[in-house]
Amino acid sequence: MKAQVSLKTGSKTTAIAKALMDETKQKLPKVKTEVLANGGKINITLEAEDLVSLRAALNSFLGWAHCAQGVVENE
Numbered sequence: 337m338k339a340q341v342s343l344k345t346g347s348k349t350t351a352i353a354k355a356l357m358d359e360t361k362q363k364l365p366k367v368k369t370e371v372l373a374n375g376g377k378i379n380i381t382l383e384a385e386d387l388v389s390l391r392a393a394l395n396s397f398l399g400w401a402h403c404a405q406g407v408v409e410n411e
Contacts, residue, residue, distance in 0.1 A: 337390045341380045343401055348408040353378050355404035356397065367393040 345352050353373035360369040366389040370381040380397050384390035 337385075337387055338381070338383045339390055339394050340382075341394070341398070343378045343380070344376060345378050345401075345405065346376045348405065349373050349376055349378060351408045352401060352404045355407075356380065356400055359397070359400055364393050364396070365389070369393065369397070371397075 343352075350373060353371055356371045356378065360371055366385040368383040370379075372379045372381075378401065380401075382390060382393045382397065384393060
């Protein structure tokens with residue numbers, strides 16, 4: 337199972353991508369992750385062994401991205 341998400345993050349892309357890349361180092365169980373900054377967007381690719389793991393990882397990364405965006409916008 338695979339999911340790919342592209343988030344428009346504008347001028348804060350580098351900071352948000354760095355925060356998400358730190359999360360990829362944690363090695364989520366059953367999930368391969370990739371986070372790439374591409375201009376004003378962040379591309380997140382998640383590949384999981386099953387749908388439950390994919391959903392959990394997707395929820396986590398979207399939540400972390402939202403949190404990181406809130407932090408960098410309030411600096």
